[in-house]
Amino acid sequence: MRLRPALMTCVIAALAVVGTRLTTIAIERQFSARNEAQREVVEVIARDAASLLVLTQDYGLHQNERAARQWALVHERLTQALADYAAAGTASAEEVDDLQDTARSLPQIFAALRSATAKNDLDALARRETLTDQLVNDTRRVSDGAFELSRALAETRRRDAERQRWLAVATQTTLLMLALVLAGLLLRRVLGPIDRLRRVAQAVEGGNLAARSGLQSADELGQLSQALDTMTGALQQRDAALRDSNRQLARNEAFLTRAGQMAGVGGWEIDVASGQLSWTAQAHAIHDVPPGQELDTEAVLRGFMPESEQRLREAMARAEQTGEGWDLELELLTPGGELRWLHSVGAAEREDGHVVRLVGAVQDVTERRAAADALRRAIQVADAASAAKSDFLANMSHEIRTPMNAVMGLSFLLERTPLDPAQRDLLDKISGASRSLLDVINAVLDLSKIEAGEMALEVAPFDPRALLQDIASLFQPQAEAKGVTLVLDLADELPPLLLGDAARLRQIVNNLVSNAIKFTAEGQVRLAARCADAAAQPVTLEFAIEDSGIGIPADALSRIFTPFTQADSSTSRRYGGTGLGLSIVRQLCELMGGQVGVSSSPGAGTRFVVRLPFDPAEPALGTARPARPLSLLLASDDDAQREALKRLCVDLGWQTEAVADAAVLRERLDVAPADVVLLDHRLLQPLNPADRQQLQTRLAALPCVLMSRASGSGGAGRLRLPADVSSLFDAVHAALAERGAAQSLLASARGASAVQLLPGVRVLVADDSSINLEVAQRILEQEGAQVTLAQDGADAVARLRAEPEGFDAVLMDVQMPVLDGLAAARAIRTELGLAALPILALTAGALLSERQRALDAGMNGFVSKPFDPAGLVLLP
Secondary structure (H helix, E strand, O other), X not given: OOHHHHHHHHHHHXXXXXXXXXXXXXXXXXXXXXXXXXXXXXXXXXXXXXXXXXXXXXXXXXXXXHHHHHHHHHXXXXXXXXXXXXXXXXXXXXXXXXXXXXXXXXHHHHHHHHHHHOOOXXXXXXHHHHHHHHHHHHHHHHHHHHHHHHHHHHHHHHHXXXXXXXXXXXXXXXXXXXXXXXXXXXXXXHHHHHHHHHHHHHHHHOOOOOOOOOOOOOOHHHHHHHHHHHHHHHHHHHHHHHHHHHHHHHHHHHHHHHHHHHHXXXXXXXXXXXXXXXXXXXXXXXXXXXXXXXXXXXXXXXXXXXXXXXXXXXXXXXXXXXXXXXXXXXXXXXXXXXXXXXXXXXXXXXEOOEEEEEEEEEEEOHHHHHHHHHHHHHHHHHHHHHHHHHHHHHHHHHHHHHHHHHHHHHHHHHHOOOOOHHHHHHHHHHHHHHHHHHHXXXXXXXXXXXXXXXXXXXXXXXXXXXXHHHHHHHHXXXXXXXXXXXXXXXXXXXXXXXXXXXXHHHHHHHHHHHHHHHOOOOEEEEEEEEEOOOOOOOEEEXXXXXXXXXXXXXXXXXXXXOOOOOOOHHHHHHHOOOOOHHHHHHHHHHHOOOEEEEEEOOOOOEEEEEEEEEEEOOOOOOOOOOOOOOEEEEEOOOHHHHHHHHHHHHHOOOEEEEEOOHHHHHHHHHHOOOOEEEEEHHHXXXXXXXXXXXXHHHHHOOOEEEXXXXXXXXXXXXXXXXXXXXXXXXXXXXXXXXXXXXXOOOOXXXXXXXXXXXXXXXXXXXXXXXXXXXXXXXXXXXOOOEEEEEOOHHHHHHHHHHOOOOOOEEEEEOOOOOOOHHHHHHHHHHOOOXXXXXXXXXXXXXXXXXXXXXXXXXXXXXXEOOOOHHHHOOOO
């Protein structure tokens, strides 16, 4: 039985009881009202019957008309009362009808009596007496009938009352039994489950979250029980999770306590309302307060030094007002008299928008501050050592470069004099040794500049394709001397112009190509370049330098970029080198925002990959193209060289077909001759004399460019490999211009230029080295300059003061006695007012700071010793 139907049944039963009782009361009232009405009617009948009897006797004695009229009225009322009583249907119909008949006969008798009264004879008198007796008797019968009706009505009322009493008893007994049944059902179906729920609730209240009611009924109590069981299960799960969380929290708290003890960090908390301070044992130890001793907030604050106390109070007040936290280092005087530095952090916690507590942590940083002070002093010492190192490098640069300038300058001058082969060989060795020593000096100084942070990058437009072609041309003779093929492979998508430091890029690639040739005894060295993503900004260029040399062991790859380190000690003994080149390459790549990587294995060669970002620049004007596309036939047995040359031809807009052997070349010439033939001279070597002569005869009728790796192979009809766009373009068009001429042309030898670059230019050279003065004088005079020498800066200023308009340019050494070059330059600019006179610093200094000092002093540029004579005369 469901709870709701049970309750509805109880309500219906209660309503039935109430309804039954109300119905009983209504019936009783209805019966009572009806009986009362009948009683009143019976009383009226009895009274009227008595009145008729009295009026009949009165009229019989006195023959009073008034009595006659009253009799008629009373009779009429009696007749109506009998009719009403008959209509009520309470008494027997026969009795009522008999009374009505008797009552209806009375008027006739009374009328006869009145008629007999009008006569006075004996018959009339006797008749009156008879009629009077009859009328009295009939009236008495009506009166007696009325009293009989009254008794019958009383009996009826008694029986009705008795019946109502029994009906009420039966109804109440039935309802009582129904109530007992319903109470039993409620006790079983409602109160029992409710009691079970009560016991479960008491068990849960007592902490037994495993208690369940187990009721599975579908009624409301079952649903309530299931909800209670579900809630208890959820509480049990939450309690288990809470217990786990509390255990984890306890472990975390223990861990944090241990960690705080190990790290020296203590925690604290201040209740804003009460000002009560709570702190951990580690905080007690940091403040040098025994764990059992409790201090209030004021006592703790007073333990800090005055300035620290003020800062902490302000921070706490600000936190209480705004919720802003703090992070301070404060000085504490412990109760034991020890000064300690504490790192204090704090934050405000809010509830309902109000700051209720301040929490934070404190750490003893006394030792850390002492270490920081020691580190600061060490940095100062290191800075001083670095400055001393820079001074040493500057002095070393000056002391080494000054004699190197003399050696290289004198070698240059000696080279321009007539020499026999033995003397020229010795001179070439002197020049080579000088350049090698200069490379070592430059490498050491470059590394020092990078480490000192004085390596600055220049940003200027440059053509990456032309730069790489120039590098290939530079290293081609060195590769040829070892029998190594140098291949230049430039991708089509290389931008025509980029913004960046071309000099540093050249230095990176030069180092890697030089190493590749150095460690390759045979085979080839490949220099390739491509765009990692041409559409990206900035553009990332990828340079790959790959060789077929000795390779690098896997365990040595990790240290090849370390300064003064090579793969193994035997390498430096066999191949030479300082071990600085790759270190400089890596640091330059990082300085330029790029990276360098290497892959290698012993005996299988090495591959370096450099990735550098560059911003695009406005493209330069393209190389002049021929009026119409040319048809070229490229013949070479070197796959890499053939592909590189074919890409250059495509870049120039030429239609190019490549073949790899002489037989295919002959077949191709038989089909359709090309406009120009590019022929690798090695392709003809395997042929027998007859075939070679036949092929040469065929080629003689065509414009033909003979490609060779020989150092003197440049000239009309010849192309020196590896080729760049410019040399290829010139060679092809020279061959077209020489159509029909002999194909074996003499190589043009480089001779001394008869054109002077500085004719009539008046140059003042100031240097404290007589040898350097002589070298500079001879070089400049060979180019047509008029040279005046000065021994120091003061001498140079004096000569300019004497002849302000007597010189077109000044070459000024920086480090000189009496008056150095910087002071002399400032004097020339300020004292003499010669603002437009070009002054070039002739310095052995190589650091950026030294060069910047030269510019700040008013110099226009600088030339590092030892200088390149050809470059010197081209300076403005």
